Amino acid sequence: xxxxxxxxxxxxxxxxxxxxxxxxxxxxxxxxxxxxxxxxxxxxxxxxxxxxxxxxxxxxxxxxxxxxxxxxxxxxxxxxxxxxxxxxxxxxxxxxxxxxxxxxxxxxxxxxxxxxxxxxxxxxxxxxxxxxxxxxxxxxxxxxxxxxxxxxxxxxxxxxxxxxxxxxxxxxxxxxxxxxxxxxxxxxxxxxxxxxxxxxxxxxxxxxxxxxxxxxxxxxxxxxxxxxxxxxxxxxxxxxxxxxxxxxxxxxxxxxxxxxxxxxxxxxxxxxxxxxxxxxxxxxxxxxxxxxxxxxxxxxxxxxxxxxxxxxxxxxxxxxxxxxxxxxxxxxxxxxxxxxxxxxxxxxxxxxxxxxxxxxxxxxxxxxxxxxxxxxxxxxxxxxxxxxxxxxxxxxxxxxxxxxxxxxxxxxxxxx
Amino acid sequence: xxxxxxxxxxxxxxxxxxxxxxxxxxxxxxxxxxxxxxxxxxxxxxxxxxxxxxxxxxxxxxxxxxxxxxxxxxxxxxxxxxxxxxxxxxxxxxxxxxxxxxxxxxxxxxxxxxxxxxxxxxxxxxxxxxxxxxxxxxxxxxxxxxxxxxxxxxxxxxxxxxxxxxxxxxxxxxxxxxxxxxxxxxxxxxxxxxxxxxxxxxxxxxxxxxxxxxxxxxxxxxxxxxxxxxxxxxxxxxxxxxxxxxxxxxxxxxxxxxxxxxxxxxxxxxxxxxxxxxxxxxxxxxxxxxxxxxxxxxxxxxxxxxxxxxxxxxxxxxxxxxxxxxxxxxxxxxxxxxxxxxxxxxxxxxxxxxxxxxxxxxxxxxxxxxxxxxxxxxxxxxxxxxxxxxxxxxxxxxxxxxxxxxxxxxxxxxxxxxx
Numbered sequence: 001x002x003x004x005x006x007x008x009x010x011x012x013x014x015x016x017x018x019x020x021x022x023x024x025x026x027x028x029x030x031x032x033x034x035x036x037x038x039x040x041x042x043x044x045x046x047x048x049x050x051x052x053x054x055x056x057x058x059x060x061x062x063x064x065x066x067x068x069x070x071x072x073x074x075x076x077x078x079x080x081x082x083x084x085x086x087x088x089x090x091x092x093x094x095x096x097x098x099x100x101x102x103x104x105x106x107x108x109x110x111x112x113x114x115x116x117x118x119x120x121x122x123x124x125x126x127x128x129x130x131x132x133x134x135x136x137x138x139x140x141x142x143x144x145x146x147x148x149x150x151x152x153x154x155x156x157x158x159x160x161x162x163x164x165x166x167x168x169x170x171x172x173x174x175x176x177x178x179x180x181x182x183x184x185x186x187x188x189x190x191x192x193x194x195x196x197x198x199x200x201x202x203x204x205x206x207x208x209x210x211x212x213x214x215x216x217x218x219x220x221x222x223x224x225x226x227x228x229x230x231x232x233x234x235x236x237x238x239x240x241x242x243x244x245x246x247x248x249x250x251x252x253x254x255x256x257x258x259x260x261x262x263x264x265x266x267x268x269x270x271x272x273x274x275x276x277x278x279x280x281x282x283x284x285x286x287x288x289x290x291x292x293x294x295x296x297x298x299x300x301x302x303x304x305x306x307x308x309x310x311x312x313x314x315x316x317x318x319x320x321x322x323x324x325x326x327x328x329x330x331x332x333x334x335x336x337x338x339x340x341x342x343x344x345x346x347x348x349x350x351x352x353x354x355x356x357x358x359x360x361x362x363x364x365x366x367x368x369x370x371x372x373x374x375x376x377x378x379x380x381x382x383x384x385x386x387x388x389x390x391x392x393x394x395x396x397x398x399x400x401x402x403x404x405x406x407x408x409x410x411x412x413x414x415x416x
Numbered sequence: 417x418x419x420x421x422x423x424x425x426x427x428x429x430x431x432x433x434x435x436x437x438x439x440x441x442x443x444x445x446x447x448x449x450x451x452x453x454x455x456x457x458x459x460x461x462x463x464x465x466x467x468x469x470x471x472x473x474x475x476x477x478x479x480x481x482x483x484x485x486x487x488x489x490x491x492x493x494x495x496x497x498x499x500x501x502x503x504x505x506x507x508x509x510x511x512x513x514x515x516x517x518x519x520x521x522x523x524x525x526x527x528x529x530x531x532x533x534x535x536x537x538x539x540x541x542x543x544x545x546x547x548x549x550x551x552x553x554x555x556x557x558x559x560x561x562x563x564x565x566x567x568x569x570x571x572x573x574x575x576x577x578x579x580x581x582x583x584x585x586x587x588x589x590x591x592x593x594x595x596x597x598x599x600x601x602x603x604x605x606x607x608x609x610x611x612x613x614x615x616x617x618x619x620x621x622x623x624x625x626x627x628x629x630x631x632x633x634x635x636x637x638x639x640x641x642x643x644x645x646x647x648x649x650x651x652x653x654x655x656x657x658x659x660x661x662x663x664x665x666x667x668x669x670x671x672x673x674x675x676x677x678x679x680x681x682x683x684x685x686x687x688x689x690x691x692x693x694x695x696x697x698x699x700x701x702x703x704x705x706x707x708x709x710x711x712x713x714x715x716x717x718x719x720x721x722x723x724x725x726x727x728x729x730x731x732x733x734x735x736x737x738x739x740x741x742x743x744x745x746x747x748x749x750x751x752x753x754x755x756x757x758x759x760x761x762x763x764x765x766x767x768x769x770x771x772x773x774x775x776x777x778x779x780x781x782x783x784x785x786x787x788x789x790x791x792x793x794x795x796x797x798x799x800x801x802x803x804x805x806x807x808x809x810x811x812x813x814x815x816x817x818x819x820x821x822x823x824x825x826x827x828x829x830x831x832x833x834x835x
Contacts, residue, residue: 032491032492032493033465033489033494034441034444034445034490034492039441069609094448174630180453186444190450208811249439249441249443262753268742270734271734271735272734274488286723294733295668295689295730295731295732296670296690296691297671297691298693299733300754315493316492316494348547
């Protein structure tokens, strides 16, 4: 059993911490705040664009890696990603379904068609299928979702796999509280969790307004604690029902975040939340402890192994100063890709080199220096800190997160 | 001039508002916003409104912030949201502090008045007509949890008691807090007995109130005076030895809140804070170093719900009580997973906020009833009173279990001073 400190509470940090705890290690998870999962769609992307639409993520891996030799997948390889996906599906059967060998097409709130591999059961009926008709229903009091915008874009856009769908927009009035004119998706989710009569109200209103469409799409707010509300609604409405992930913070992402946090607590990991890591001690090429910022006095946390899952620019793990210098906050790890001629270009859709800046690792996920040797023998870097990927354009974020976490776990091995 | 008027001490917290990226994670976790529209939420009241305040506060919804600090805790960007709100509230209430808030924030005074007449005081607090009068005149809700006065103070017990062992580990300072002195005497007594049992020579310097209730009610000048006096009193104890406390919020006041919210940067305070520990944090630290006698811990077969108080979580130590309790064979700890109990110091006592506090605490109360309706565990005094009042369960400090496991008594039975 090793004393392992996992830094960061996003997808890769939570997965690594939980898996290592399951393998009988003594795990302490340290994170500044709530991780990025609830800012996500609550789906599991592996590889969506390379740069064209990817139908079978793993079948496309070899060609993708060959074209992108500096990509994290080139070091991680296929197996750790598959192992991570299988582990997650087994762990959260009520929240993760789908076939990792095959991408599906799910609608976004603006009516774009997004490739992803694994998704929540509440989204399953939203897998866009040639020739089907969809009723897209919005709530007048939920301003983050425009059913007209969503439906019109879905109708005018050919499916990436050929053919098209038709979508029709509808609106209903659904006040969470009398007179409340502007409610968040989370507020709807909690009302649907807590109040059975509110579910009935929603189902009745939808039934009254929709036409003869095959399938009903609703904004993703169908319960936070109870992810099966879509089943009740489908029964009451008499059509399959699915939810469309909205702007962050999103209810589907919160579901996975909370499920993983609960599992971690139950597994007996130590959770230190709300704290930055402000320093560390190293000796003979290994990290021996990290410094946790606490009230009044910092604390040295001894560590046999550190799994570093801090995120990238979004979380402040990578910073760009006014002189153009990019640095990594905690361990001052060497970064690659910082010298690109144009880190950011004015064309939004153009390849943005800035996002590929990050930490390079060996196949066991140990952070590497410019000489190609591990910076510290026991420091593993996972998730969005890894260099070489443009996650949002490739739709590869969760695959990299899980794959890198499992590659590191595999290298660390089991405790006694 | 009051320090709050200058706003200068608040420069760091104010600067942090520019780190807000509007991710809205704070609003998903805020326990007050979840249950009432009277509070506009931490993102809006905090970093957004603060930009336009210029030392004045006209947005009265901010008084519905309970100061639980959840927003600061969950913010991935390090914005000091709760601290901004606390300062803004003090500015807002500056010229019209309600009499009620002046009274309930003076714990030492309440304890001094109630202890000599404990049975009468307790009877009055349980007497409904008296509570209705108190609600109408002072504004303390008739059903709000109230402390139980004790016949003996902790300090008088401490002076009379004889340590059970000869010290082998040197001196340690025990910081009992006002509640530990007057109301939760049992917790303080058990803490001292455990520390003495494992070989410490416990020293209890004279100590007043940390000023936390004053601070949370926005009475900063008196709160600063209190915490400065306390820092000096703690420093009058043996130099350099750990200060260990069962009053988790009061320890937090010394460790960071006085500085981060009220701008007190005195050397004495910083020094005292630098060696202040929550007792579970301290004992778990010993256990991690192999210095806590684990073989002596006797089996206690029980399953209990443990609730980590907001003010403890905000200190960045994690939840050491969970790991500490699990060192006792047979003890199964279920974490409440709830955000806040709803009392937030004195917030949940106030007549206009009582219902909000009860709604905030409901997920916790449900969990306590589900796990073990007889017995629950929580580190801070006012939270224990709130959980007791709402669930009927007995709620003890984690040290009560360690005390029992070391064969020093029963977790569910008071050791001293009960009425």
